[in-house]
Amino acid sequence: MLKRHSLVVATAALAALFLGGCGSDSGGSDAADAPPAGSGVCGEGTPDGLLKEVCDKGTITVSTDPAYPPQSSLDPKTGTYVGFDIDVATEIAKRLGVEVAWESPSWDVITAGSWNDRWQMSVGSMTPTNARQKVLDFSQPYYFTPAVVVVNADNSSVSDLSTDLDGKKIGVCSGCTYEQYLDKSLAINGFDFDFVIDDADIHGYDTDTTALQDLALGDGTRLDAVITSSTTAQGYIDAGNPVKIVGDPVFYEPLSVAIDKSSEADPTSLAAAVDKIVGEMHDDGTLSELSKKWYDGADLTVQK
Known part of the structure; x- marks a missing residue:
């Protein structure tokens, strides 16, 4: 059974217990039909704050990063967003009782907070780090992804991750948690990390995929390794690229x-409602089903 701790409580000040793009786009998702009027959370009681604004409008605008299939990508055939994050966000909107609209700003804009009400929620596989908690409220985690080391397919020198990558050229997305892991600044309340790589020569990229592309050029040509999620790495491998995952x-x-946190209307009500919905989606198996759908039968909603 998944051990979860809510990051959001319905008080005037939310107490977090945990701490994890590109221009506007209105691509939709076919994951679910629009909810009937007056349904879901918006049909219950008298909402206030930001939740009331969302309910009154009948739409919640969600930011996501479509550069990361299978979490989120734009289907060129249909012009709609598809992926695990897309389905999760659409289900949250449905349970709120509203439709969903999309924005795809750059990742650094999303994580910086101060959204100026351009969107009300981010469902983009974000790690709730201590630093991000200062500007954003987070739900309990809706899933967990393994961070893995990827090397060129020709590499034979990296096997022991605790020694073989020390001082090596390692690519990561700039400002992401993988960079924080390498510089040993990653901090999330409730989690401990074993920083096994020392003195990495960190190379920052706009996306994980761009780093993987440099890695694929040859063993040590530009990079010795990349750290990314297992889902992103496996997707890149499955596409026929000459890289491989090493170690645990x-x-x-x-x-x-x-x-x-800085939305004009008090975000407490919306944050509490979303956190409750995420918990219900864990309990009723919805998140597990969506994970298995998008991750080749793997249930990534269980903490390991």
Whole structure:
């Protein structure tokens, strides 16, 4: 049974217990039909704050990063967003009783907070780090992904991750938790990390995929390794690229829904409602089913 701790409580000040893009786009998702009017959370009681604004509008705008299939990508055939995060966000909107609209700003804009009400929620596989908790409210994690080391397919020198990567050129997405893992600054309340790689020569990229592309050029040509999620790595491998995963995951990353602390309307009500919905989606098996759908039968909703 998944051991979960809520990051959001319905008080005037939310207490977090945990701490994990590109221009506007209105691509929709076919994951679920629009909910009937007056249904879900919006049909219960008298909402206030940001939840009331969302309910009154009948739509919640969600930011996501479509550069990371199978979490989120734009299907060129249909012009809609598809992926695990897309289905999760759509289900949350359905249970709120509203439709979902999409924005795809850059990742650094999403994680910085101060969204100026351009969107009300982020479902983009974000790690709720201590630093991000200062500007964002987080739900309990809706899933956990293994962070893995990837090397070129021709590499034969990396086997012991605690020694073989020390001082090596390692690619990561700039500002992501993988970079924080390498510089040993990653901190999430409730989690401990074993920083096994020392003195890494860190190379930052706009996305994990760009780092993997440099790794695929040759063993040591530009990079010796990349750290990314197992889902991103496996997707890149499955696409026929000459890279491979080595060793066990270096850590497991909790990923949560985020809401801006600085929204003009009080975000407490929406954050509490979303956290409750995520818990219900864990309990009724919805998140497990969606994980298995998008991750080749793997249930990533269970903390390891």
